[in-house]
Amino acid sequence: MIPLFTEPILAIESSCDETSAAVVQGRSILSNVVASQIEMHRQWGGVVPEAAARAHVESVLPAIQQALNQSNLVLSSIRALAVTNRPGLVGALSVGLTAAKALSVSLRIPLLGIHHLEGHISSAAILFEKMSFPHVCLIVSGGHTELVYVRSPGAYRILGQTLDDAAGEAFDKGARLMGLGYPGGREIEEAAKQGNPNRYSLPKGLSGETSNFSFSGLKTAMLRLVECEGSNLNIADAAASLQRVISDVLTERAIRASLDGGVNCLSLVGGVAANSELRRKMGAAAERNGLRFYSPPLELCTDNAAMIGLAASFRLARGQRDDVALDVLPNAPLPE
Numbered sequence: 001m002i003p004l005f006t007e008p009i010l011a012i013e014s015s016c017d018e019t020s021a022a023v024v025q026g027r028s029i030l031s032n033v034v035a036s037q038i039e040m041h042r043q044w045g046g047v048v049p050e051a052a053a054r055a056h057v058e059s060v061l062p063a064i065q066q067a068l069n070q071s072n073l074v075l076s077s078i079r080a081l082a083v084t085n086r087p088g089l090v091g092a093l094s095v096g097l098t099a100a101k102a103l104s105v106s107l108r109i110p111l112l113g114i115h116h117l118e119g120h121i122s123s124a125a126i127l128f129e130k131m132s133f134p135h136v137c138l139i140v141s142g143g144h145t146e147l148v149y150v151r152s153p154g155a156y157r158i159l160g161q162t163l164d165d166a167a168g169e170a171f172d173k174g175a176r177l178m179g180l181g182y183p184g185g186r187e188i189e190e191a192a193k194q195g196n197p198n199r200y201s202l203p204k205g206l207s208g209e210t211s212n213f214s215f216s217g218l219k220t221a222m223l224r225l226v227e228c229e230g231s232n233l234n235i236a237d238a239a240a241s242l243q244r245v246i247s248d249v250l251t252e253r254a255i256r257a258s259l260d261g262g263v264n265c266l267s268l269v270g271g272v273a274a275n276s277e278l279r280r281k282m283g284a285a286a287e288r289n290g291l292r293f294y295s296p297p298l299e300l301c302t303d304n305a306a307m308i309g310l311a312a313s314f315r316l317a318r319g320q321r322d323d324v325a326l327d328v329l330p331n332a333p334l335p336e
């Protein structure tokens with residue numbers, strides 16, 4: 001049995017373009033409020049850091065209040081504060097951290113900073129009872145593509161990562177080239193539903209026995225495809241082909257890393273894990289290879305504060321605490 005902090009934790013996530021607050025207790029999510037900035041950033045075709053920080057300032061207190069209301073708890077019942085303090089946009093992270101520090105000082109309760117990727121790994125914590133340790137976790141988001149050996153909650157080893165663009169970026173940039181909206185992942189998934197995934201041939205990036213990824217060649221190939229085909233480009237087929245190649249390469253590497261690592265369990269987390277074709281493909285490949293496969297519900301795949309609270313639950317149970325000197329870090333490795 002993995003020890004968990006058993007009292008209510010208020011968690012805050014504001015590392016990029018979602019302001020989120022959640023209340024978790026042990027492995028239970030009592031509330032998980034996400035105030036998305038996607039509509040605002042859509043007009044610029046991507047996240048504008050200054051605008052993101054300003055929107056977090058406006059949304060953070062209402063999100064916290066809503067998270068408390070939905071959990072049927074009052075602020076005085078909260079026993080710890082968890083907040084994403086790394087990595088991410090400095091201005092955006094600072095808003096969440098400042099709110100968490102103020103609450104921790106005024107309520108005289110512990111504060112704990114959480115690494116965003118540890119949050120994504122912990123989004124599968126609601127399934128940890130069924131999962132076994134060690135296992136392999138593939139994190140695929142807008143900023144990261146990491147294959148992680150998870151010895152236990154909080155003990156990680158990076159097995160492989162992207163050498164350039166993240167998988168989510170490959171979706172987002174591909175979508176932009178085809179004139180689809182932002183964020184691109186969901187748009188590509190939607191367009192691909194009517195498309196032929198074998199119509200266009202696209203490169204998988206690195207070849208051979210590697211656990212790393214490279215998606216920049218795919219971006220260039222998409223640019224060339226869009227330029228060469230011009231108005232003849234079949235968007236549905238191009239979206240389906242892009243989704244296929246990304247899903248194939250992620251699936252191949254994740255399965256191989258799990259088999260090489262001698263584990264019998266694989267999890268898929270992060271915003272791109274919301275892609276149903278990727279989930280289906282990886283699930284089927286895992287089954288063929290005798291691996292158990294887990295991926296959290298869609299609302300826990302994209303950025304949210306519940307995953308930060310879940311990560312904190314394990315660390316707080318081990319007695320870990322931060323103080324008001326806690327700072328934000330734009331870049332930081334996953335804690336080993």
Ligand code: KG4
Nearest residue numbers: 141142143168183185271272274275302303
């Ligand atoms: O984890 P996340 O919400 O934020 C980061 O930490 O980056 O991931 C956002 C990424 C974006 O690149 C978005 O296009 C991608 O997740 N995404 C998807 C889908 N939904 C979101 N990619 C593929 N298919 C989806 N359904």
Ligand code: ZN
Nearest residue numbers: 120141271303
């Ligand atoms: Zn994320």
